[in-house]
Structures are given as structure tokens and as C-alpha cells.
Amino acid sequence: MAMFRWRVDTPAKLEYFRQEFSILANVQIRLAREENTIMPVRYSMPFSVVAFIKCGLRFLLDNLFRKILHYYKVNHMQLAINSYRVINGIIALARRENAKITPADIQFCYTISQQVPRPKKSRSKKEKDDEEEILVIEGIEVDQDVFVKFDVLINDEHEVIGPDNTEFAGSFVNVPHKHKHGKKIKTMLRLGIAELLEELGAEDDDGVLVTLVPKNGAGAVTIGGVKIEFDS
Template identity: 70%
Template sequence: MWSVWKILEGKRTDFTDSNWLYLAFLFCNENANLVCVKVRDCLDTKKLRYEYQNVEIPWLKTKPTPKRVISKVKRALGVANVAKTKKKGYDIVSLEVARPKKSKSRKEKEEEEEVLVIENIKFNQHQVVKFDVYINDEDDTMIGPDNTEFAGSFVNVPYKHKHGKKMATFLKLGLTKLLEELDAEDDDGVVVTLVPKFGKSLAKIGGIKIEFARD
């Protein structure tokens, strides 16, 4: 997947975060000797002495489809409106989030990504927590990764240790392509819906905003 990601359109650059690049894993080789492998050593398959064939990848051209017929969602965005609904015992939260700017040129889109930021997600890291994030989902019918409105998921896999249970983090999801496919590039804002899947009431959200990120 890394090799495929590198050939997609847009600006594709390698990660430079040293904390990630020097992250190490220990394995036993065929002689039962312990071997240390760093992430940076795995990013270039040629250095690993293998290369993928240059063949057609049909699913690269397959895009998710909108659940509904695309139509403009007219909103008066001032203070974000928050609405809660119940589904299978879970609170589904929807709110309007203003966009800092809209209708960007193709060059601007290549230089910076419009990003949804869910801030200060607090939860017990000993518990399974998962919620899905939808954009401009206007009703309660089920949607999934095959629908354009599906932006992504936050997932915590339980990790038990002695350093405490509470954890705070954030989630960033790209919006540029998604808004293009929803024909929502000219909208002043988007409706963000959070749908809990596991861990009822175990996660608290500090805030949601949209920002622009450059490589």
C-alpha cells in the first residue's frame, strides 16, 4: 500500500518525523537470532531487494459513491448547531463546522490539504473505543467506507500498562477530495456527524475545526 500511495496524484513526500522513522521492531530471523528493524529501512522496497510489477490496479480508479443525490446544503453558519439523536443506545452527534476558505484552485489543492481536526479526544486507553466520522450525512441510513460521506474512523485498541488509564489525542482527516465528490466545495461549512461504534460514552471530544495543512 505504501508503494501504491507514492504513485498517486498530488504531492507525495516521505515522512520526516524522526520519532516515526527510527521506530524499531525486534524479530527473530531464520537462525533464531534477534534482529532490529527500523521503519526507515522499510520505506524503499528496492533497499529490501524486491520491487512490485508495473501492472494495472483497477481499484485505484474506483471512487466511493454518495449515498444520496448530490444537492447543495444551504446553511447559515454562525454558532455551530449541535444535534443529538439516539441509535441503538448510542448518542450520535451532528454539528456544523465553518470552513476557513472555499473554492480553491487546482494549484492550491495540490499545495495544501483541507483537513478536519477532532481535538482533545479523551478516553480510557484500557477500553475499546471506536467512532465513525461522516460529512454532510443528512439522514440516519447506514453508510460505510464505500460511501463518499464516510470520512474515516477513530479507533483505540486497548493497551494495558502501569502508566495510567487516561489518554488525550486528536484525529485528522483529509477533506479535499471528499468535498469535490460531494459537490460541496462552495459551501461555507460542513455537517460533521460522529457515530459511536464501540465504547458507549467512553470518549469525550474537546472540539472540531477545519484547517489547511501543507506537506
């Protein structure tokens, strides 16, 4: 907020800010102090100044906006600028088209499916014993102070995703770290998939379809890529 602090650093500027962004007169506003946290407390809730100036945040909060925060279990102070813009854009589009959009619809858009080639196929039992086939989700960049979870599913490259032809490979989970606000970590997820391919009958396939399904904090994580490699 530092670059916009001058917009709200006196009582007169706060009052002008209230009028500029149509904040109701019965809502008390003040500039946050250093000891304040990003978490809401009784009778008080923090909002970023930049969210109003650059991201289109307005009161009263749209119902879909509130549902999205609840659905992903995320604090609005943890949203990136672009996340605000995407959500507000969805809200504006839904209003213009008179469309009913739910958080589940948005999650479907965030679900990522990708065909991933296999370096080797039709391996012998000895080859499987010597080398484990590993699915690698690389370049995972996540906010340290946000709870993030996504599931990894794989299925036959020729099949449409469904409960009868999809195997759960594992999950990525980031547990929030206190006092790490705004900091990001970069990591990867490695999952053995040899047995799953056998169950799918996909050992002779040139590749597999990998699907990442967000469960929490979808707006706080980015993925660099997905590949398969072998580990002895």
C-alpha cells in the same frame, strides 16, 4: 474503591453490605485482592463498591443494562460513575413511562452532528495542490484500557444525513493497553477531506456537517471539538 473500602473490609461489614443492597444469600461475596483483575473469570465477577453506594447498581441486573454492556462491548468495571447514573436513569425513565428502549436508541443519542465552518471555499486547483483541507477532531480523551471506535461522516451543509449524500471520512480507534487501568490519554484525529468535498459537490459551501457515530466504548471517550484547517 479505596474511599469505600471500610464498608466491606471485614466479614461482618460484608454481610451488612449484602443486606443493605439486597444481594441474594446464595451469592458469595468477598473483598477483591490486589492480584485480582477487573475481568470476570469462571464463577466470579467483580463489581465496584462505589457502583452500589453512589451509582444505584442493584441485583438482579436489569436486562437493558446487560444489553447495553453487550452492545458496546464494555466491561461494567470500565464504566465511569456518571455512565452508571445515566444508564440507571434511562432504565428508571423507561419503566416509569412504560417505554421500550434499546441500545440502538441510546447510540442514536450519542451520535454527534455539528456544522463545521470552512476557513476557505471555492479553492483553485493550485490552492488544493498547495494546501490539504484537513478535518481535525481535537481533544479526544479516552480510557487507555477500553476499546473505543467511532466513525466520522461528512455531508453537504444543506442536506439531511443519508446514504446518498454522506461520505465516510475515517475512523478513530483506541486499542486497549494492558496494565493501564484507569489511565486516560488525550489525542486528536486528522483526516484529509478535499476529495470527499469534491464528491459531495460541497466545494463552494461555507461549511460541512460532520457526524461522529460511536461503534464501541461510547461512554469511555469525550471530544473537545471539531474544526477544519489547511496543511501545506
